[in-house]
Amino acid sequence: MIIFKRASEITDYLSRLSEEDTPVGFVPTMGALHEGHLSLLDASRKQNSVTVCSIFINPSQFNNPEDFRLYPVTVEKDIEMLIAHGCDVLFLPPVEEIYPPGYVAPAYDLGAMEHVLEGHYRPGHFQGVCQVVDRLLDIISPDRIYLGQKDFQQCMVIKKLLELTGKNARIQIQIMPTIREADGLAMSSRNLRLNEDERRVAPALFHELSVIRAGLPGNSIEQLEHDAYRNLENNGFSVDYIKVVNANSLAPAQNISEPLVAVAAASIGGIRLIDNLILN
């Protein structure tokens, strides 16, 4: 695996490959890698000749400075995992390679999806996501980008980013299923911060989403949302939302014939977890 820290160097290296028509798959991450990340890597390796992974904890997408400060960093272990999984290229840039002096953040017009759900609870978050992904795509110029359904709204935002910038003409988005622990908890780098007690109750988030899915035929959506909210609070979560929304617009569900997804965000011991489940 070749490791690059400088944007110009990885761009030069990959542009030589693209002259030879070598398909490049790209997996952007913030590190503290787990099997969810590795599933994206595996998918990319199957479909491309070269797989590039990036590890960059993007300061501009953290609305909470404490969350940024405490974000897990396990670079040595990450590098070992990437080598063991056959990653070809790792991009590990310092901040100034992504946001060089004079960088002016564009304003991305994401429409309503910017301000609902995660956007509501994390103001500015999706502008930060767009900034980093836009820069990474300029630097790496892949044929395919691999994203996890775990971050459902982020997938929608990045799809919109590609449309806004015209990058959709040459970059395909591949969205891969959420990888879970045996007890249902969605794998996440932030799970490393859970203590034993918090870890024990954390799967309740997925459990409540599953209860909503099972209860959907024949029950009112509002009642299901209300029960799930209350059960999570009773388990010690501080709930931001657990809701059924339209899977294309993220607007509140009107009826069960729409494409629906149940989405949730809740904190346990100050650690904020998100998850979702497609319902139909």
Ligand code: AMP
């Ligand atoms: P992160 O390092 O959390 O920014 O995530 C990097 C990529 O991995 C994003 O596209 C995430 O959606 C994806 N990802 C994170 N957790 C999982 C998971 N449990 N299953 C599948 N993909 C995931």
